[in-house]
Amino acid sequence: MNQRTHGRYADFQEPYEPSGAARPPNEYGPYESGPYESGPPPRRRGTIKRILISVLVVLLVVAVGTYFWADSKLRKEVDLGKVIDRPAEGEGTNYLIVGSDSRKGMSAAQRKSLHTGGSAEAGQRTDSMMILHIGSGGPTLISLPRDSNVTIPQFRGSETGRLRPAMGANKLNAAYAFDGPQLLVRTVEYNTGLHIDHYAEIGFTGFANIVEAMGGVEMNLDKGFTDKWSGADFKAGKQTLNGAQALAFVRTRHAFATSDLQRTKNQQKFLSALANQAASPGTVLNPFALYPVMSAGLDTLVVDKDMNPYLLARMFLAMKDVNSGDGRSMNMPVSGSVGGNLQWDRPKVKQLVNELKSDEPVTVTSGG
Template sequence: MNPRPHGRYADYQDPYEPAHAARPPNSSPGIPTQRSAVPPHHGDGGPYEYGPAPRRGGKVKRILISVLVILLVVAAGTYFWADSKLRKEVDLSKVIDRPAEGSGTNYLIVGSDSRKGMSAAQRKSLHTGGSAEAGQRTDSMMILHVGAAGPTLISLPRDSNVTIPRFRGSESGKTRPAMGANKLNAAYAFDGPQLLVRTVEYNTGLHIDHYAEIGFTGFANMVDAMGGVEMNLDKGFKDKWSGADFKAGKQTLDGAQALAFVRTRHAFATSDLERTKNQQKFLSTLANQAAAPGTVLNPFELYPVMGAGLDTLVVDKDMNPYLLGKMFFAMKDVNSGEGKSMNMPVSGSVGGNLQWDRPKVKQLVDQLKNDEPVTVTSER
């Protein structure tokens, strides 16, 4: 190895000496320099490299994935819990001579006067009368059509004059002869949900895809679980039969008051038609509040409301929580003005029963079957 030059040749660099052996600038000749512990940088051109920077994005990603997994598990658990509570007691496959399916989905929504499970004190406070074993009737019936043209909610007055056609008995399985002209709610009283579906389909020509029924107790409990339903009434009314006693204006109805509101008929001149309007208004408002983010995203609100409603909800065997949720959100849309609500068109009465306007009913059903915007009105 050649010795380093001294004196005037101290700055001389031997061309054959390796480049890495050159002295660092500003170093003194003959004094060894301290080699840095940091290795040379081989990255983006900076003077030193200290290893890879911490990956904060990876930690955030893991947290988000964990939250997503938890939400999926909770959602799946809620779905199966709700599905297990549904009373899937109505077998629509046993309904005979059914019309062809059309576009969209048709729900038959029924409010029955079932007093099952109610104590004498409850029957008195809710003004339901009768006994726990009293035969069931339908206090309200509605067809909810959900399709591309938006939802349409159609009330079927219980005093509608309809033909009860031949049908298959829900218990016996035997075919029964037609009963001729009757009130619509008589179909349910004779043989329950399956005959009601059969009668609605026969008199409208509209295929019913799903059935949902709630009794007095479930209805009142669901309203109470929500903390009441806020209504804005155009006018006040009283009815000693239902227990209704309302003033005009905005107010929150509890379960007993809500039941009185939807059952009242004696306070109105056109009893059944006015009552169906109130039922539509209340149910769509209830659905609007039940489907609000404050309820859906709050488990302390959601589970009590769902539990109160599902415990007494009777549905068809093909119903599931997804379809039920779809039904509720469609009713919410009706309330918010994105859908249409109406009574079945009526042209007059026969023996005290309401006679449907057949030409209008046919036009209405054709529009629903083809998923077209409904232009038919129910004004007499």
């Protein structure tokens, strides 16, 4: 090739490579000029990403809004800070869950249909009392029979703020009747030595309304029973209880030989079923089911001033787990009776409280 030709076509010729030398491949392979892109084009991927972010933001806003809505509806009326001479806190968290016989806001027709008797202004007592311990070893639910023979100690009046003298031996449910939730907490702590962290109470109407809002609660009864006092009339087998039937189920005691102890077992069984159904995907993931249930419960639930929706949800989830194999339910250990009232087995109670305080597995049996 002469110089003229070389100069004329030099810009179109490939660089000279020695014979036999391999052409170095680029980073995409020997025959590729660039990366091969799969999937949707960049613009479409950006649209999908924006949609996902928008959905997450909406869900976050709804969740935060629901939290503050629920928190605003809680009746934070119980000030545990005013309870005197409290035992030291232990491991885990202890809730005192109370079902009162309050008829406040009930019409005469409602009192008749629910078989509650009394009047809307009748004095309140506690129909059911339970300690729920949540710790590393799983939840433990302990029923406190309302006819338990306990000491009502010195306390500070919830309205007057003045110290009141001890009342001595009494039924446990009398403490609430004398001076409400704060004296009940004081009495439970004094007789057990266990620190109560949170308090939750619901009356007759609120209890029935929650069950109705859920469309009833399914139960499987081993035996049928009737009780003219509570209005109970149940057959054995699987059935769905409405609000009035549920209230009758947890209140019945005259139908049983061990009236108060069997009633507490029924209360535990029902509350576990209620919590299990309330926490099911069919309720939690369905806003048309979730919000009516939440509203029905929050409107009538009385709690301590430090309670919030997270702690309340934790309480319900623990109740759900009680009978699922992850927890345990029991009655407060009893050893007999005094004047018709149940006497706690003090050595067992002491052992039980020590195990709860240390967040150890509960080995104590109920007895009685």
